[in-house]
Amino acid sequence: MAGSGMAALREAAGAAGKLAAEEHEGLRYERLVDDWHGLARGTVFAAGIVIPGYPPIPRILRLATGLAERFPGPFRVEEKIDGYNVRYALVEGRLLGFSRGGFVCPFATDRGPELFDPAVLEEAPSRVLCAELAGPGNPYNIGRPPDPVADVALYAFDLLATDGSGFLPAGELDALAAAGAVRRARLLGRHTAADVAALRTLLHRLDAERREGVVFKEDGPQGRRAKYTTARVTVDDLRVTGAELLDLPPWYFTGRLLRLALFVDEEGLPRERLAAEMGTALLEGMLDAVAQVRDHGRVEHAFRCRFRARANAERFAAMLRGRAAVQVLVDGIEPDAEGYHVLRFRRVYPAMTGLLANVLRGGAIED
Numbered sequence: 001m002a003g004s005g006m007a008a009l010r011e012a013a014g015a016a017g018k019l020a021a022e023e024h025e026g027l028r029y030e031r032l033v034d035d036w037h038g039l040a041r042g043t044v045f046a047a048g049i050v051i052p053g054y055p056p057i058p059r060i061l062r063l064a065t066g067l068a069e070r071f072p073g074p075f076r077v078e079e080k081i082d083g084y085n086v087r088y089a090l091v092e093g094r095l096l097g098f099s100r101g102g103f104v105c106p107f108a109t110d111r112g113p114e115l116f117d118p119a120v121l122e123e124a125p126s127r128v129l130c131a132e133l134a135g136p137g138n139p140y141n142i143g144r145p146p147d148p149v150a151d152v153a154l155y156a157f158d159l160l161a162t163d164g165s166g167f168l169p170a171g172e173l174d175a176l177a178a179a180g181a182v183r184r185a186r187l188l189g190r191h192t193a194a195d196v197a198a199l200r201t202l203l204h205r206l207d208a209e210r211r212e213g214v215v216f217k218e219d220g221p222q223g224r225r226a227k228y229t230t231a232r233v234t235v236d237d238l239r240v241t242g243a244e245l246l247d248l249p250p251w252y253f254t255g256r257l258l259r260l261a262l263f264v265d266e267e268g269l270p271r272e273r274l275a276a277e278m279g280t281a282l283l284e285g286m287l288d289a290v291a292q293v294r295d296h297g298r299v300e301h302a303f304r305c306r307f308r309a310r311a312n313a314e315r316f317a318a319m320l321r322g323r324a325a326v327q328v329l330v331d332g333i334e335p336d337a338e339g340y341h342v343l344r345f346r347r348v349y350p351a352m353t354g355l356l357a358n359v360l361r362g363g364a365i366e367d
Contacts (some may be wrong), residue, residue: 006164009037009310010045019045024104027091031102038046042102046091049162051089051098057215060226061262063200067193067216070226075203075216076170079186080227081155082212083134084141088112089162090121090238097133107139107318108310115154117181127168130158132185134232139305139316139343151306156182157215167223188214200267207232207269231269237276242285243292243299246351276304289349293356299349300329306340313343320345 010030013019019030029046032039033052040053058064085100086108095118097108110116111133121127135152147153156177159168177184188202206213213229234256241248257278264274289299307313313333320328327348336342359365 006050009039010050011035018108020102022103024096027094027096027104027311029091029104033101042098042100044098044102047092048090049089049166051087051091051102052160052164052166053083053102054087054100054130054158054160057225057227059259060228061259062266063203063228064196064266065195066226066228067196067199070224071193071216071218072221074190075218075224076190077188077199078157078215078217079188079206079211080213080229081132081134081157081185082141082213082233083132083138083155086131086133086154087160088116088121088129088131089127090125091157095121097184103319106312106315107307108133110307110309112154114308115146115152116156116183119235120176120181126162128160128162129156129182130160131156131182137305139303139345141142142301154183155185157185170217185215190219202229203230204267206230207263207267210236229259229263231260231263231267232277233273234263235281238278239281239285239289242282243289243301243352245282245286245289246355247349289352290356290360293353294360297357298353299356300346301349302344305343305345306336306357307343308340313341317343317345 005124010019013032014030018032018034018036018037020033022031024031028044029044031045031149032041032043035041035260036043040055042053044051044053047100058070059072076291078301086105087098089096090106091100095109095112096111097105099108115133116129116131120129132155133152134155135149137151137318151195156173159173161168173184174187176182191199203214207230210232211230212233213227216226216228218224237256238253245253260274260278263269264271275332305313305316307316310333317330317333320330329346329348331344331346333343335340
């Protein structure tokens with residue numbers, strides 16, 4: 001999209017109340033709070049450049065019919081990583097990591113230079129590196145990839161252009177990965193919708209390895225995409241979020257149960273075993289919540305995140321405290337033996353905490 005066209009869209013978005021003004025270390029920028037005329041939520045306007053929001057990828061729930069409906073030609077298959085979406089861009093010479101919603105993330109920004117080679121962007125400032133930041137040391141989600149990651153790792157999966165023209169050719173990211181500049185999400189082959197049998201074999205293997213699933217990416221100019229998740233990652237999701245049952249929206253659980261049922265039905269997986277695993281997963285999460293309230297008075301999850309710069313740890317802690325929608329207890333920042341600054345905090349789940357505290361002291365509920 002030409003610069004004048006992007007400027008006009010930005011002006012129109014601002015007039016419609018779709019832009020939020022933000023600031024990071026003296027950099028003033030705007031982020032798009034909703035999808036707007038072809039621009040994805042999270043698009044950032046900063047210092048005269050555009051950092052496109054990462055467009056949502058549709059999910060197919062039936063493999064054979066979903067692929068046939070969506071992909072008339074060949075597509076690449078890429079492993080889907082269980083982490084959180086981040087976009088890296090060079091803004092006024094600074095390497096910044098942006099969250100899905102368009103905020104500068106102090107954690108992603110701090111750790112970025114050691115997770116990939118900054119020359120990826122320094123040598124081509126018109127690139128935006130799209131990646132998943134995953135591992136037990138990430139500050140957002142509890143899930144983790146099955147790879148042996150002790151802290152965090154970055155898995156790149158796309159490049160976007162800062163002029164808003166869309167995705168750069170896949171071969172460009174492939175070349176960067178081959179040169180060792182980035183770690184790429186695994187490529188698992190090139191197929192067509194007719195290759196359902198081979199894809200089922202692949203997905204059964206990923207399911208057995210408890211991997212999240214795959215993303216299908218069309219080779220053609222339209223660049224159609226779709227994602228498809230495995231059964232056991234759904235069970236694992238239910239296990240780690242069972243303690244948050246009342247704090248997450250109902251569709252979080254109903255959507256996952258529907259995915260699980262459709263995957264089991266189409267792939268012919270053993271129903272009894274998966275049903276038992278699912279029930280056990282949910283029950284374990286809720287029993288953990290009961291034990292936490294009984295022993296400590298609240299349901300919470302502890303996070304431990306390492307920062308290279310203490311100032312970034314402090315910025316992240318301030319960001320957590322400033323978000324009214326999330327109840328967070330910051331325990332402090334301490335140096336570790338490797339020279340990192342470790343931020344420890346706990347995310348509290350008030351709805352589950354309130355209900356269990358009430359019933360454990362003898363309160364009644366109306367149902």
